[in-house]
Amino acid sequence: MSFSLPDFRRKWSCRGYMSARAAMVTAVAGLSLVLTERAEARKYAAPLDIFGLGTPRPRAAVHSARIPAKIPLPKPRPDEAPKATDEAAPESDGKPSPDKASPDKPGANKPAEAAPPAKQLSACRLALTEEIAIAPSIPDIRGPGACGGEDLVRLEAIVLPDKRKVSVKPAAILRCTMASALADWVRKDMVPLAASLGSTISDLDNFDSFECRGRNRVVGAMLSEHGKANALDVRAIKLANGQSIGLTDRTMSRDVRERVLHSVCSRFSTVLGPGSDWYHEDHIHLDLAQRRNDYRICQWNVWDPLPQVAPLLPAERPEEAPPREVAAKPEDKGGADDEAAEKSPAPADKPAADGDKTQPHKRATKKRR
Numbered sequence: 272m273s274f275s276l277p278d279f280r281r282k283w284s285c286r287g288y289m290s291a292r293a294a295m296v297t298a299v300a301g302l303s304l305v306l307t308e309r310a311e312a313r314k315y316a317a318p319l320d321i322f323g324l325g326t327p328r329p330r331a332a333v334h335s336a337r338i339p340a341k342i343p344l345p346k347p348r349p350d351e352a353p354k355a356t357d358e359a360a361p362e363s364d365g366k367p368s369p370d371k372a373s374p375d376k377p378g379a380n381k382p383a384e385a386a387p388p389a390k391q392l393s394a395c396r397l398a399l400t401e402e403i404a405i406a407p408s409i410p411d412i413r414g415p416g417a418c419g420g421e422d423l424v425r426l427e428a429i430v431l432p433d434k435r436k437v438s439v440k441p442a443a444i445l446r447c448t449m450a451s452a453l454a455d456w457v458r459k460d461m462v463p464l465a466a467s468l469g470s471t472i473s474d475l476d477n478f479d480s481f482e483c484r485g486r487n488r489v490v491g492a493m494l495s496e497h498g499k500a501n502a503l504d505v506r507a508i509k510l511a512n513g514q515s516i517g518l519t520d521r522t523m524s525r526d527v528r529e530r531v532l533h534s535v536c537s538r539f540s541t542v543l544g545p546g547s548d549w550y551h552e553d554h555i556h557l558d559l560a561q562r563r564n565d566y567r568i569c570q571w572n573v574w575d576p577l578p579q580v581a582p583l584l585p586a587e588r589p590e591e592a593p594p595r596e597v598a599a600k601p602e603d604k605g606g607a608d609d610e611a612a613e614k615s616p617a618p619a620d621k622p623a624a625d626g627d628k629t630q631p632h633k634r635a636t637k638k639r640r
Contacts, residue, residue, distance in 0.1 A: 414483045543555070
């Protein structure tokens with residue numbers, strides 16, 4: 272098929288004056304119209320694919336959103352502007368308050384749960400004030416088995432009536448009732464004892480308090496009162512003048528140790544010391560164990576002081592001592608007579624010598640002294 276300008280002009284005779292440039296513009300416009308129609312036709316499936324081109328795959332719609340190159344930031348707040356006030360109350364522990372919970376959250380409309388009631392203080396805890404002892408409360412202990420207890424305190428010091436403090440070294444973990452009994456014992460019994468010795472009490476030697484174990488630390492034994500925080504082991508009571516009352520020290524006055532014995536046996540249900548068993552030879556065990564018919568145990572032998580050992584060698588003789596007197600030697604005559612008497616046979620020996628021939632068996636059976 273040939274196409275020439277005369278044929279083009281003959282076809283478009285109604286526009287004889289159209290120039291070649293106008294014809295080219297018209298051709299370009301028609302071509303663009305054809306391409307546009309073909310693009311619109313691709314959006315719909317062709318009922319009959321004559322040329323085998325196939326249905327074009329649909330393309331995902333792309334929304335070309337114009338993203339600004341730089342996001343504008345707000346201007347800084349001027350210094351002369353008034354400060355903003357926080358209308359919302361501060362939240363405690365970083366948790367939102369139930370009154371200001373978001374309405375779209377589940378359970379936002381539910382009423383707030385009531386807080387658990389505070390644990391009531393025992394009568395012992397109310398009576399054991401800071402005027403009697405420095406004993407802050409500690410949480411209940413739930414150890415293995417039956418170890419632990421409730422209403423526990425950490426006994427750090429005992430306050431005397433004159434406001435002086437007797438330190439418990441180290442601090443003892445005890446039940447409130449046991450701590451109160453110790454405070455009464457020190458304040459009412461030990462203070463007069465220390466005054467009779469010319470001093471005051473400064474420290475209480477704590478050998479052992481709470482410890483989850485069996486009696487005497489024997490595996491498989493019954494639970495000790497130490498495992499219930501109901502016992503205290505005491506070794507000594509120290510005075511302000513540096514003196515120490517060793518409860519098991521034999522060098523200590525027997526009268527002092529007996530006074531301590533009578534005082535603890537009247538206040539505690541169990542007292543174990545020297546003589547009870549070999550586990551308590553160097554300290555005194557005190558507890559408030561409850562038994563049938565209020566049965567009490569007081570086993571503490573107050574041993575006598577050890578005797579003074581005499582020196583093994585006599586003291587050296589001083590140089591200024593006078594010379595020792597020496598006995599005179601016996602005379603020669605008397606000595607000769609003595610020697611003659613020793614050599615002469617005794618008269619009693621003669622009959623025995625004569626009878627040696629007739630009775631030889633008697634000589635063999637003679638006893639010697």
